Amino acid sequence: MNETRQQDQPDGKRHSPHRGARVLLAAGAAALALTAALATPLNPAPQQASAQDDGGKKVLTVAVSQSVDSLSPFLAQRLLTTSIHRMMYEFLTNYDPKDNHVIPGFATKWQASPDKLTWTYTIRSNSKWSDGVKATAKDAAFTFNKIMTDSAAATANGSFVTNFEKVTAPSDTKLVIKLKKPQATMTALDIPIVPEHIWKNVKDFSKFNNDKRFPVVGNGPFILTDYKTDQYVKLERNKDFWRKTGTPQFDEIVFKTYKDQDAAVAALRKGEVSFVAGSPALTPAQAASLKGVKNIKLNEGPGRRFYAIATNPGARTKDGTKFGDGNKALLDKRVRHALFEAVDTKTIVDKVFQGHAVQGEGYIPPRFSQYFWKPSASQKLSYDPQAAARLLDQAGYPLKNGKRVGKDGKPLNFRMLCHTTDPNDKAVGKYLKEWWGKLGIGLKLDCVNDVSVPWYRGQYDLAFDGWSVNPDPDFVLGIHTCAALPDKTGGESAATDNFICDKKYDDLYAKQLAEYDPAKRAGLVKQMESWLYDSGYMNIMAYPNAVEAYRTDQIKSIETMPTAAGNIYGQDGYWSWWSAVPASGSQGSGSGSSSGSSTGIVVGIVVAALVVIGGGAFVGVRRRRTADDRE
Amino acid sequence: MTADSTPALAKSADARPGSGPAAAAGPEPGARPGTRGPRARNLRAYLQYAAAKIVGAAVSLFAVLVTSFFLFRLIPSDPVKQMTGGRRVSTQQLAALRHQYGLDQPMWKQFTSYIGDALSGDFGISYQYHTPVIDKITGALPATLLLTGTAYVLYSALGIWLGTRSGWRSGSRSDRFHTAFALTLYSVPSFWLGLLLIIVFAVGIGPIPGMFPTGGLEQGGLHGFSYVVDVAHHMVLPVVTLVAVGYAQTLLVMRSSLLDEMGSDYLTTARAKGLRDDLVRRRHAVPNALLPTFTLMFVNLGHVVAGQILVETVFSWPGLGGLFYQALSVPDLPLVQGLFFVFATAVILANTLADILYPLLDPRVGR
Numbered sequence: 001m002n003e004t005r006q007q008d009q010p011d012g013k014r015h016s017p018h019r020g021a022r023v024l025l026a027a028g029a030a031a032l033a034l035t036a037a038l039a040t041p042l043n044p045a046p047q048q049a050s051a052q053d054d055g056g057k058k059v060l061t062v063a064v065s066q067s068v069d070s071l072s073p074f075l076a077q078r079l080l081t082t083s084i085h086r087m088m089y090e091f092l093t094n095y096d097p098k099d100n101h102v103i104p105g106f107a108t109k110w111q112a113s114p115d116k117l118t119w120t121y122t123i124r125s126n127s128k129w130s131d132g133v134k135a136t137a138k139d140a141a142f143t144f145n146k147i148m149t150d151s152a153a154a155t156a157n158g159s160f161v162t163n164f165e166k167v168t169a170p171s172d173t174k175l176v177i178k179l180k181k182p183q184a185t186m187t188a189l190d191i192p193i194v195p196e197h198i199w200k201n202v203k204d205f206s207k208f209n210n211d212k213r214f215p216v217v218g219n220g221p222f223i224l225t226d227y228k229t230d231q232y233v234k235l236e237r238n239k240d241f242w243r244k245t246g247t248p249q250f251d252e253i254v255f256k257t258y259k260d261q262d263a264a265v266a267a268l269r270k271g272e273v274s275f276v277a278g279s280p281a282l283t284p285a286q287a288a289s290l291k292g293v294k295n296i297k298l299n300e301g302p303g304r305r306f307y308a309i310a311t312n313p314g315a316r317t318k319d320g321t322k323f324g325d326g327n328k329a330l331l332d333k334r335v336r337h338a339l340f341e342a343v344d345t346k347t348i349v350d351k352v353f354q355g356h357a358v359q360g361e362g363y364i365p366p367r368f369s370q371y372f373w374k375p376s377a378s379q380k381l382s383y384d385p386q387a388a389a390r391l392l393d394q395a396g397y398p399l400k401n402g403k404r405v406g407k408d409g410k411p412l413n414f415r416m417l418c419h420t421t422d423p424n425d426k427a428v429g430k431y432l433k434e435w436w437g438k439l440g441i442g443l444k445l446d447c448v449n450d451v452s453v454p455w456y457r458g459q460y461d462l463a464f465d466g467w468s469v470n471p472d473p474d475f476v477l478g479i480h481t482c483a484a485l486p487d488k489t490g491g492e493s494a495a496t497d498n499f500i501c502d503k504k505y506d507d508l509y510a511k512q513l514a515e516y517d518p519a520k521r522a523g524l525v526k527q528m529e530s531w532l533y534d535s536g537y538m539n540i541m542a543y544p545n546a547v548e549a550y551r552t553d554q555i556k557s558i559e560t561m562p563t564a565a566g567n568i569y570g571q572d573g574y575w576s577w578w579s580a581v582p583a584s585g586s587q588g589s590g591s592g593s594s595s596g597s598s599t600g601i602v603v604g605i606v607v608a609a610l611v612v613i614g615g616g617a618f619v620g621v622r623r624r625r626t627a628d629d630r631e
Numbered sequence: 632m633t634a635d636s637t638p639a640l641a642k643s644a645d646a647r648p649g650s651g652p653a654a655a656a657g658p659e660p661g662a663r664p665g666t667r668g669p670r671a672r673n674l675r676a677y678l679q680y681a682a683a684k685i686v687g688a689a690v691s692l693f694a695v696l697v698t699s700f701f702l703f704r705l706i707p708s709d710p711v712k713q714m715t716g717g718r719r720v721s722t723q724q725l726a727a728l729r730h731q732y733g734l735d736q737p738m739w740k741q742f743t744s745y746i747g748d749a750l751s752g753d754f755g756i757s758y759q760y761h762t763p764v765i766d767k768i769t770g771a772l773p774a775t776l777l778l779t780g781t782a783y784v785l786y787s788a789l790g791i792w793l794g795t796r797s798g799w800r801s802g803s804r805s806d807r808f809h810t811a812f813a814l815t816l817y818s819v820p821s822f823w824l825g826l827l828l829i830i831v832f833a834v835g836i837g838p839i840p841g842m843f844p845t846g847g848l849e850q851g852g853l854h855g856f857s858y859v860v861d862v863a864h865h866m867v868l869p870v871v872t873l874v875a876v877g878y879a880q881t882l883l884v885m886r887s888s889l890l891d892e893m894g895s896d897y898l899t900t901a902r903a904k905g906l907r908d909d910l911v912r913r914r915h916a917v918p919n920a921l922l923p924t925f926t927l928m929f930v931n932l933g934h935v936v937a938g939q940i941l942v943e944t945v946f947s948w949p950g951l952g953g954l955f956y957q958a959l960s961v962p963d964l965p966l967v968q969g970l971f972f973v974f975a976t977a978v979i980l981a982n983t984l985a986d987i988l989y990p991l992l993d994p995r996v997g998r
Contacts, residue, residue: 067957075761151727155761158724206731209761229770230949232851258846259944259953260822263829267845270834421960450962453707486722493712493725 058582060250060555061272062569063264065279067230067257071210073192074146074153079280079570080255082190087235087253087574088218089192092121092140092175097561097575100368100471102187106140106219107175112516116182117165121175126242127219129195135219137169142196144177152206157191159475182514184521188472190572195219221574222253232256235577246579253577261286265549268296274554277569280305281547284354295553301566302367303546306360307424309343309416309432309539310465310498311336315458316485323489324458324499327414329406334395336536339462340381341388342435345541352427356547360540363529364473367543367562370518371473373526375533388439397440404440413442417454417463420447425464428541457491458499465498465538471572474513477528480538481509498537505531546570556583681987688983695975699968700745708962710734710758732758745968754969759961764969767954772936774848775950778866778943779935782873787928789874790881791921797882798889798920799912809882817879825872825945832868843868846947869946873939877931884927889920922993926985933981937974 066080073085090106107121123137144167146153147160154161165178177186198217202208210216215236216224221243222235233255237248256273258264265286267273278286281303290296312326329335345359358366361380362373375381389399397404397412404412416432418425429445436443443462446454454460467476478484482501486494505528512524532538546567550558559579560566568576711728729735732755733744748755754764793813797806816824835841844850844865853861892898893916901911936951943952951970958966 069759070761072761151724152731154724155728207756207761207763226851228849228851228949230947230953231847231849234851254851256847257947257949259947260826260846262826263846263945263947266826266829266834270841270845272833272845448707449960450706450708450712452709452712456709456712491709493709494722 057251058249059252059254060274060577060580060582061254061256063258063267063273063276064255064569065258065261065264065277068211068227068233071216071224071227071233072205072208073156073194073210074205075155075209077156083570084224084233084235084255085192086220086572087222087577088216088220088224089194090127090135090219091192092189093187095471095561095572097559097566097571097573097579098563100370100562100572102471106135106193110187112186116514116516117179119177119179119186121177123173123175124242125173128240129197129217129219130215130223130238130240131195131198131217133195133197134172135193135195136172137175138172139196140175140193141167141169142200143191143193146199146205147191150205152204155206160185160189160191182516184513184515185472185474188470188474190470193219221248221578225252230257230259248578249581250577265290268549268551269293271295271551271554275548275550275558275568277548281356281544282549284356287356287547287549290549295551296549297552298547298549299560299568300356300548301546301560301562302358302365303544303567304365304367304470304570305466305468305544306363306365306540307357307542307544308360308465309340309541310463311339311537311539312458312460312462313498313500313535313537315499316501317489318482318485318487321489324460326458327461329395329397329412330414330461332395333536334391335397335412336539337381338388338391338395338439339436339441340536340539341384341391342439343432343539343541344383344435346383347431348428349542352424352431353542353544357542357544360542362526363476363532363538363540364469364525365543367566368469368471368473369562370522371525371529373529375530379530379534381533381536381539385435385438392439392441399440402440403442411442412440413444414461415444415446417451417460418445418447419451419464420449422464424544428464452493453491456486456493463498467497473525477509477512477525480532481506500532500535500537502531502535551583553583556581677990680990684983684986688979691979692976695972695979696746696749699971699975700742702971703962703964703967704738706962710962710964732756749968749972754972755965757958757966758963759957760963760966764965767966768951768969768973771949771951771954774948775936775943775952777862778869778948778950779873779939781866782870782877783931783935785870786874786878787881787931790878791885791924793878794882794885794924795889795912795917795920798886798893799916801886801890801893806886810886813879813882816875817877819876820941821872821876821939822941822945824875825869825942828868828872829945846945848949869942869948872942872946880931881924881927885920885924888923889916892916892920895919925989925992929981929985929988930978932984933978936977 064080066078068076068081068084069078070076070081071084073089076082076085092105092107093102093110094105095101096103104124106123106127108124109122111120112118113120121137121140123140125134127135129135144161144164147157148154148164148167151158163180163183165180167178168176170176179186195217211227214225214227218224218238219241221238221241223238224233225236226232226234235253235255237251241247256267258267258273258276261276261279261283264273264276264278265282268276268290276282282290282298287298287300290298311330312324314322314326314331315324316322349355349357349359361375364371364373366372392404392412393399396407399405406412414436416429418429426445426447429443429447433443433445446460448454451463455463467479469476479495479497480500482503483506484495484497485499485501486492486496508524508528508531512521512528515521515524546569548568550568557580558568559575560568561571561573561575710732711725711734726735733741736744745755752765754768756762757764757767760767790813793809797809800806829845830836831839833841833843833845846865848865849858849861850865895916898911898915901915902908906914937955940952940956942948943950944956947953951973954966955970955974957963958970
């Protein structure tokens with residue numbers, strides 16, 4: 001046998017037969033060690049969290065699908081981050097959870113001058129930043145002035161200040177905003193106020209993301225203590241917050257990233273998270289799977305979004321230059337009405353949304369009761385295919401061989417823009433094809449990833465459209481004014497939603513913006529909704545519900561907004577997290593994760609032990625075999 | 632019979648990893664160990680070969696850089712509109728944003744500044760994260776390397792081991808079982824398997840308790856050893872998923888290349904010398920059969936960096952795969968370009984490394 005070994009190694013050196021395996025093992029171990037080492041220094045764990053005693057801390061963990069775009073209130077635009085800023089910072093005003101009416105926030109009182117151009121806010125004197133510095137009107141003035149003067153700081157909230165002439169803070173408790181024109185939205189300035197003494201040192205607002213130093217200095221009901229990209233955001237209760245009624249009962253709120261919503265639902269079932277919002281809502285299948293599950297409560301409330309069919313009124317610029325290739329047949333109101341009269345919104349709600357939506361009527365969802373409007377009986381475009389057919393006949397599109405044909409002899413065919421990312425668009429599209437097909441109208445769905453490209457070029461006939469509505473409806477109304485039209489042709493993005501430009505609508509828009517009496521303003525807004533409905537440019541099919549779920553063995557109660565029936569995640573305010581009460585005997589999902597961590601340690605040690613024992617056994621067996629060979 | 636008169640044995644010895652270019656000179660007719668001439672000549676040839684490969688890689692990298700700029704501009708999109716996320720923005724603000732990101736410049740100017748910046752390692756600022764692209768990439772890279780790197784080591788080792796066993800006893804019950812089992816797992820969609828593992832082993836079903844976290848890399852707030860254990864705990868399910876769907880490839884290549892070697896004369900010779908079956912396999916058959924497997928492993932190595940979009944998504948792993956998905960859905964052009972370049976670079980580098988190392992493993996290459 002000795003000779004054999006000699007033959008195997010012509011150079012005469014003895015190489016261990018399992019050297020390859022050892023090298024492989026060593027390389028693997030090195031690779032692991034290297035990657036583990038890499039994972040640590042590049043993602044340094046913030047110091048604050050370690051100082052906290054985990055024992056007995058009540059933690060509410062929320063599974064979210066969005067990732068953080070920026071923690072700077074000047075840059076953040078996503079629902080997740082704007083919601084987090086609601087918790088971290090004070091806004092001048094807040095909204096009542098019961099019915100969305102405006103209530104004091106950082107400002108305790110406000111008053112407009114008789115000429116409507118000067119607003120004076122009284123700033124509360126009992127608010128301080130989490131580093132102990134007093135929060136004053138000067139911080140608010142700094143925030144607004146920064147947005148007005150630095151275009152980088154205007155990224156997220158610039159539109160709020162375009163009408164501002166001057167903002168000053170004559171004293172610590174007095175903030176004065178001078179306007180160029182009257183503006184009714186002055187109690188709905190959804191801008192987080194930041195501490196001047198921290199933010200004055202920021203050099204470039206376009207790149208500063210407020211995510212390097214923890215805890216982040218704020219004066220909201222919660223303090224952001226820790227953040228790891230695409231993993232979690234942690235906020236702790238601010239014990240010094242001025243509001244003392246019904247203070248938060250959870251010590252910590254954690255927003256944990258789940259990129260896959262089915263995994264998030266699994267985490268809820270397990271109890272690893274206390275709450276799942278869905279993206280943007282739980283799907284009907286996910287909701288069905290959670291129905292009746294022990295310790296899980298489904299919350300379904302009216303949503304803040306509308307889902308509509310937009311019809312191209314003919315794309316044009318501010319100076320009236322027409323562009324795009326929208327079907328001319330849609331310029332006839334009768335055709336637009338006929339199309340919508342052939343849409344059975346009940347079927348859409350029942351079949352596509354599987355009941356998790358409300359049939360559409362006016363432009364603003366019923367959740368905002370103050371501004372909700374619905375068409376009168378005579379005005380209403382109900383589902384009536386026969387009436388739709390008659391309208392088309394009147395409009396000069398008679399039925400020939402099953403096709404509606406215009407005066408030029410061409411059949412009536414439309415293109416419709418749909419979002420590839422929205423399964424509802426495709427499902428509704430199939431119904432529309434069927435319903436309009438019966439009328440003799442052809443439909444082609446153009447499903448694209450980014451609809452804004454053909455949209456801003458005016459290259460569409462119809463489109464699926466939808467917006468989330470704020471307690472103040474100014475934004476969703478403003479996107480249909482002539483002022484929102486693009487300056488140039490060629491498809492550059494603009495503020496307009498659907499190229500609508502009408503003098504009557506614009507006049508109403510200007511009036512409501514200058515009307516400081518809430519009831520009168522609401523009346524004007526409803527007139528605008530009525531005009532929009534009659535125009536047939538925006539046909540609201542449904543208001544999708546907010547469908548979310550939480551564990552009742554971790555959260556005993558939590559406030560929805562509006563209180564009677566509403567949503568929990570993405571409120572206009574911090575009410576859900578403020579009001580959440582831990583279930584008795586539970587410490588929230590924190591207890592789950594801490595028991596999870598001890599299980600983890602056990603499993604980890606077992607796995608490590610297995611690897612060591614397995615590796616040792618492997619090497620031992622190899623040695624024995626080789627020893628056998630030598631004999 | 633001596634080793635010198637057994638070419639097949641010499642071949643097997645030379646193919647041993649780590650024998651080096653000098654050893655490659657061994658079996659060459661007329662080569663005398665210890666003489667300088669052929670060795671130096673071989674070294675020079677090898678260096679020339681390696682240099683050619685490196686130059687080729689550099690050319691490929693530049694081509695990737697150019698492609699990355701134009702490829703993603705083919706996707707119709709309006710970055711500025713996406714950046715503002717459907718919020719109300721004035722025309723002036725839109726213009727300011729376009730200017731800030733250089734989108735108002737003519738295409739050729741954007742291109743030249745892109746190439747210039749990229750060559751100095753600057754891939755611009757991400758539209759959606761307002762952060763330098765390079766920071767986003769280096770931030771997510773360790774997580775990806777940790778996950779896919781671990782899975783890579785495991786599935787390669789498992790594939791080689793099982794492939795060797797299957798090939799050596801081809802047609803046996805265990806061969807049939809392993810091949811069928813591996814192929815079944817290979818054809819399973821990774822996100823589906825991942826979800827299944829979450830439901831069974833993270834949530835728990837029936838008598839099986841939920842043992843692992845449902846997602847993420849860590850629970851947060853831990854340090855030192857408990858942090859390492861916590862990360863390992865979070866890694867188990869995604870790694871198992873990746874290994875399960877990944878090892879079949881290595882197994883099949885290893886198995887078939889071992890089968891190719893099975894009929895070789897040098898194995899008969901080895902057996903004739905009275906070597907145990909185990910030893911014949913380990914010292915003679917496997918080293919030769921490993922060559923195609925190494926090629927596959929290098930190809931896979933390049934993909935380690937790209938991460939696994941689906942698995943990273945299902946397990947909410949904060950790596951490059953997930954980042955790429957998010958960048959594409961905006962589309963966040965600077966981030967997409969940067970990631971594309973990094974992914975392509977990894978593949979090119981892995982292939983170049985394979986090209987450079989191959990002559991060391993197989994002396995027939997690079998001559």
